Amino acid sequence: RQARKRFVKHLFYSPDIDRTDPAQLTIIGGLRDAINQGELVLHYQPKISLVTGAVTGLEALIRWQQPTGELIFPDQFLPSAEQTGLINPLTDWVLRKAVGRAMEWRRKGVDLELSINISVRNLLNPHLGEDIMRVVREARFPLHRLMLEVTESAVMTDPVNARRTLQKLSDAGIQISLDDFGVGHSSLAYLKDLPLQRLKIDKSFVFDILQDRNRAIVSGVIDIAHRLGLSVTAEGVEDREAFDILQSLGCDYAQGYFISRPLEESAFLDWLENYQPIQT
Ligand code: C2E
Ligand code: MG
Ligand code: MG
Ligand code: MG
Numbered sequence: 001r002q003a004r005k006r007f008v009k010h011l012f013y014s015p016d017i018d019r020t021d022p023a024q025l026t027i028i029g030g031l032r033d034a035i036n037q038g039e040l041v042l043h044y045q046p047k048i049s050l051v052t053g054a055v056t057g058l059e060a061l062i063r064w065q066q067p068t069g070e071l072i073f074p075d076q077f078l079p080s081a082e083q084t085g086l087i088n089p090l091t092d093w094v095l096r097k098a099v100g101r102a103m104e105w106r107r108k109g110v111d112l113e114l115s116i117n118i119s120v121r122n123l124l125n126p127h128l129g130e131d132i133m134r135v136v137r138e139a140r141f142p143l144h145r146l147m148l149e150v151t152e153s154a155v156m157t158d159p160v161n162a163r164r165t166l167q168k169l170s171d172a173g174i175q176i177s178l179d180d181f182g183v184g185h186s187s188l189a190y191l192k193d194l195p196l197q198r199l200k201i202d203k204s205f206v207f208d209i210l211q212d213r214n215r216a217i218v219s220g221v222i223d224i225a226h227r228l229g230l231s232v233t234a235e236g237v238e239d240r241e242a243f244d245i246l247q248s249l250g251c252d253y254a255q256g257y258f259i260s261r262p263l264e265e266s267a268f269l270d271w272l273e274n275y276q277p278i279q280t
Contacts, residue, residue: 028084031077034064035086035093041065042097043262046271047115047233047255050247053277057113059149059255060098061262062090082121091122095132099139099146101265106141110272115147117179120154124161129168136174143173149200150176152184163194170195177233182221191228199225203236206256209245219249226250247280 034040040062047057064072081087095116102114122128136143148169155162155178166176177198181187182205191199201221208214218234225232234246237256246254259278263271 028080028086031064031081031086031090035089039065039067040090040093041071041264042094042101043264044101044268045255045262046260046268046275047113047253048259048278050243050251050254050280053280055112055272055275056253057115057147058102058268059115059117059262060094061117062094078119082119085121087119087121088125091116091118092131092135095135096139099136099141102145103139103141105269108269110269111145113145113147113175114141115149115177117149117151118154120151120157123150123154123165124158126161126165129165129172132169132174133172144175147175147177147198149179151179152181152187152190155190155194156185159193167195170197182217188224191224191230196228196230198233199230200233200235201251203256206234206236206242206246207238209242215245215249218246218251222249222251243278 041064042060042062044058044060046055047059048054049056062074062078064077066072078087081090098114098116102112105112118128125131132148133143136146148166150162150166155166170176175197176195177200178187178190178194178196179200180202181199183202190196199221201218205214205218205221209218222232231252233253233255234242234251235255237243237246237254237258239258242256243254243258260271260275
């Protein structure tokens with residue numbers, strides 16, 4: 001466990017994978033085993049409407065659960081998964097798992113939008129579109145209730161192919177959201193060119209929204225998004241003040257610790273049952 005921890009740390013500080021480095025090989029091997037041995041888990045973070053206060057969706061967030069119970073967070077192993085290509089089986093696992101769970105919840109009457117995160121490397125996979133559609137159709141999950149959260153950097157790696165893949169998914173009815181908006185590059189160009197339904201404002205703007213400049217940026221982004229026919233989610237809503245400001249700025253959806261932290265799958269339904277719509 002100590003050893004693995006050290007590898008993870010090592011990896012975290014040197015995202016460029018050296019395939020001759022035994023430490024790197026160990027975490028990569030460890031991650032491959034983790035997929036097969038059921039050490040990966042998904043937590044689910046709710047999303048609410050800033051208009052009605054109701055829960056409208058949930059985002060699946062991956063964690064690597066050590067046999068000791070300790071959780072390793074995605075920022076520490078996703079870069080390695082991306083660089084080795086393990087991200088493809090990993091995304092496939094996430095999609096199957098999340099869609100399966102969401103179907104169980106649907107059968108209990110819970111009809112929410114399910115968000116999945118998609119990585120750089122996923123968009124370079126020419127089969128991504130078909131792979132996703134196959135999983136969703138086989139599970140009989142409604143395509144229009146699935147939302148893919150794509151980061152700007154993911155799109156930037158290969159804009160032409162990324163656009164083509166996203167267009168295919170969008171044509172099939174799957175929703176596309178631009179994640180972490182505002183912290184990448186060329187954001188406005190993507191708004192112009194990509195088939196998007198939603199824009200997710202990066203939490204770094206939301207944390208300090210009491211600050212005039214941040215508020216001005218968030219307000220402007222909401223305005224642009226709405227003019228383009230996109231709805232807007234703010235992530236990282238940690239307190240009442242941020243919630244109120246976002247609402248007054250016309251932001252559509254909110255996600256963050258003020259509403260709920262990401263929940264273990266076994267805790268989600270309980271949380272949902274006990275949720276009192278935040279007075280808006
Ligand atoms: P993201 O998609 O932008 O997700 C939001 C991150 O912010 C999550 O971190 C979430 O736990 C955290 N967060 C949510 N609300 C708050 C808040 O109010 N305050 C603060 N301080 N943090 C908040 P997490 O789970 O560690 O995920 C980090 C990133 O890893 C995600 O950022 C996403 O880009 C990536 N990721 C997570 N799961 C997956 C996955 O299954 N596949 C892929 N490809 N990427 C994933
Ligand atoms: Mg996300
Ligand atoms: Mg984000
Ligand atoms: Mg992020």
